[in-house]
Amino acid sequence: xxxxxxxxxxxILDVDGVMxxxxxxxxxxxxxxxxxxxxxxxxxKLVQRAGIQVGIISGRNSQVVDLRxxxxxxxxxxxxxLQKLESYADMLKRTxxxxxxxxxxxxxxIDIPVMRKVAFAAAPANALEIVKSNADFISCHNGGMGxxxxxxxxxxxxxxxxxxxxxxxxx
Numbered sequence: 679x680x681x682x683x684x685x686x687x688x689x690i691l692d693v694d695g696v697m698x699x700x701x702x703x704x705x706x707x708x709x710x711x712x713x714x715x716x717x718x719x720x721x722x723k724l725v726q727r728a729g730i731q732v733g734i735i736s737g738r739n740s741q742v743v744d745l746r747x748x749x750x751x752x753x754x755x756x757x758x759x760l761q762k763l764e765s766y767a768d769m770l771k772r773t774x775x776x777x778x779x780x781x782x783x784x785x786x787x788i789d790i791p792v793m794r795k796v797a798f799a800a801a802p803a804n805a806l807e808i809v810k811s812n813a814d815f816i817s818c819h820n821g822g823m824g825x826x827x828x829x830x831x832x833x834x835x836x837x838x839x840x841x842x843x844x845x846x847x848x849x
Contacts, residue, residue: 679814682798683836687779689725690754690769690792691826693736693743695785696802699822702738712742715822721830722750728839731773735765737788763791783829785809785821800829 694700697718703711722732733754734747740757747755754772756765770776781798782789785805793799793812801813802825810816815832817825834840 679798680836682814683781683833684838685779686730686781686798686833686837688731688733688754688769688773688775688781689722689830689833690733690735690766690780690782690796692784692786692789693734693740694738695805695821696783697734697746697822697826699820700785710740710742712740712746713822714746715824715827717824718822718826718830719746719750721827722752724839724843725830725833726751727843728834728837730833730837733769733773735759735762735769735792737762760788762788763795766792766795781829781833783826800825 691697698712698714726732732752734752735756736743737760743757754769759765777795778797780796781800782792782796783800784793785802786809787806789809790812799813800815801810802817802819802821804820817828819825819828834843
């Protein structure tokens with residue numbers, strides 16, 4: 679696992695069920711809401727400080743996702759992507775990276791094609807069983823409840839940035 683992690687330069691995340699708990703809430707005016715985990719967000723900022731780019735590929739379109747991505751400084755955002763391999767290929771082109779430099783976290787069958795291409799595939803604890811069977815790492819946490827943070831911490835340890843960015847700064 680360490681060999682796979684030390685080469686990661688790009689972390690790609692699904693949104694619903696990974697960055698969120700999968701619930702979609704609409705109010706009476708049709709305004710959509712999602713719940714994001716602050717610890718997941720801090721983990722994303724830490725991996726960015728370690729030089730790992732972060733991208734999003736979501737099957738749905740949501741203004742809420744654009745807002746969260748902007749807040750976190752994520753510029754690689756693909757929404758409405760029902761064929762995630764196409765978005766993935768474009769992301770590789772834009773970043774000039776290769777499969778062996780990418781980690782991906784997904785939770786549903788739409789994520790499996792990308793999970794099979796990347797160097798390191800991850801899934802939240804509550805992902806579908808078929809998705810977990812395609813993962814190198816399964817978080818102890820559910821989507822939207824710290825799964826992304828757990829993966830981010832693992833990436834920081836794998837690339838050797840954990841001590842500098844976390845232990846020396848906060849502990």
